[in-house]
Amino acid sequence: MLAIGNGRQRLYPDHSDEQNRKHTQEPMPVRTLTRLFNLVLRGATLASKFLLIFFLARFLEPAELGLYGLLAATIGYALYLLGLDFYTYTTRELLKRDREEWGELLKDQGALTLVLYVLFVPLLSLVFATGTLPWPVAGWFFGLIVLEHLNQELMRLLIAISRPVLANVVLFLRQGAWAVIATALMFFEPETRNLETVLLAWTLGGLAALLLAAGRLCQLRIGGWRKRVDWSWIRQGVKVAVPMLVATLAIRGVFTLDRYWLEALSGLEVLGAYVLFMGIGNAMMSFLDAGVFAFLYPGLISAFQKGDADAFRQGVKRFFIQTTVFSLCFALVALVLIDPLLSWLDKPLYREQQGMFPWILLAIFLYALGMIPHYALYAQGRDRPLIHSHIASLVVFIPATWLFSIHWPHLAVPLGLSVAFFLILVWKTTAYFRLTPVQYRHCCPETQAST
Incomplete structure (x- = not known):
């Protein structure tokens, strides 16, 4: 599993x-x-x-x-x-x-x-x-x-x-x-x-x-x-x-290297706390995938293939609203419940490492936001920026985490993840605005009439 x-x-x-x-x-x-x-x-x-x-x-x-x-x-x-x-x-x-x-x-x-x-x-x-x-x-x-x-x-x-x-x-x-x-x-x-x-x-x-x-x-x-x-x-x-x-190996590499790097910096016990906190963060992605992405992305593909610019714009809007609202609500609830959860676990080490939890939530939140332009580009068949952004995330994660490890070894990995996923978000968003036809991004009656 x-x-x-x-x-x-x-x-x-x-x-x-x-x-x-x-x-x-x-x-x-x-x-x-x-x-x-x-x-x-x-x-x-x-x-x-x-x-x-x-x-x-x-x-x-x-x-x-x-x-x-x-x-x-x-x-x-x-x-x-x-x-x-x-x-x-x-x-x-x-x-x-x-x-x-x-x-x-x-x-x-x-x-x-x-x-x-x-x-x-x-x-x-x-x-x-x-x-x-x-x-x-x-x-x-x-x-x-x-x-x-x-x-x-x-x-x-x-x-x-x-x-x-x-x-x-x-x-x-x-x-x-x-x-x-x-x-x-x-x-x-x-x-x-x-x-x-x-x-x-x-x-x-x-x-x-x-x-x-x-x-x-x-x-x-x-x-x-x-x-x-x-x-x-x-x-x-x-x-x-x-x-x-x-591209898949690159992004998976980030989610595999992070554990080995943290274990090298802080040991298996601290890694146990990281695994716990990351498990909570990844639950947000699992629920987003099952409750938002799986339902909305087929509609984006269909709208683009049919040339229905209005439906495509509305689909991207729903993607943005549902992903953002769910992610923020999940993060707020997680921040509120983390204290009673750690009290129930009754393991002092987890409470000692609680400071990394907000940074892990930030990293996963940025990754979730990056899925909005990701699916919008995927629906158009724009695969190249997706591939490039995932490769770049691994390339950036390594030096960023190394620099953070000099001063904040226990937070270096979640900070490195945040930088890598922010890069993905910016890269895909820029590609979306650069490559998506204008009528699929904004309501442009003149453009639609000419087409």
Whole structure:
């Protein structure tokens, strides 16, 4: 489960809602119940992820929570190396072909995956060989990488072939159910309050999700498995996927390097406090993604493709208002509740490090604001400024954090994040005003009449 530090660090949004709207053909009552069930599952998953961080902070020692944060961030980053975001290419090709041909494409993707495992698994071992992560968790680390990667790819496939309910069930098993079980176990059995319990529950949740998804896909009787691997098709897909991946790796790099850097500056215990505070901040992004972005960005795409400038302007306006209001309200509530929360946790170290919490909220707030021009540009197919801004954020984060670490080592990372995300906000906003046609930014009757 990558609940800690995940946020939304992908260049391109998840198209699950768009695919569901496009492919759902059930009668209206069935469709309504299906959508309601999907919302309940998503809500339960989000709630489980949101609450897990608090209970881990309550039941685990700060150093254990810090180590869990490092593991989760490293696994999350490794998934991009092992997958290359190749699904963006495979999904599009699957939808063009009959089910009898799907096996050929999935076999090709599997061949690429094996090559990537051979290349990157030895490199990932360096985090243990260099002492960055302790060897006792190496088995959990590699097992969870495989489970998370396979589950992620299978869930994307389920979404692509219009199985949204099953995909959400798989997601809940991966990220929600095991968290509830682990929390309950640690609550009633004090001897289970350790990192091994958390990792075991995570592994069992991943196995359950994998068995469910793989079993259901086997029932589809997909054809085409006997065809030879088409390496030319794979090379073409890599060319398409890699530009998208570069920007994703850059922004994900910021959300992974931050933990290692803070651990180097202040130790695992302080990192535990950072993981707790960042978990709260990232909850804001998770709720924004589920409650605002997923509902509004398809409308922006549709409005631009139809040439409806008024609908596009109104969509961007709603994006701005809803994102800003929700983010400010969330931040204010979090600032009010952080004191009673820390009192409930009863860990003096978290209160000692409370000063970094407002800066983390500021960084996430800036990141959330940056998603407004992000989706406006994405809807227009303006990918280049998105890629450039994410790469620049990593380039700026490193020297900014280093400079801050000279005088404020405990605040260096959240301050560096704030600078990096402010750069993203300015970059994307500037690109939006520079690249968006004037009638899509302002109501210009003369311009519209001439067009």
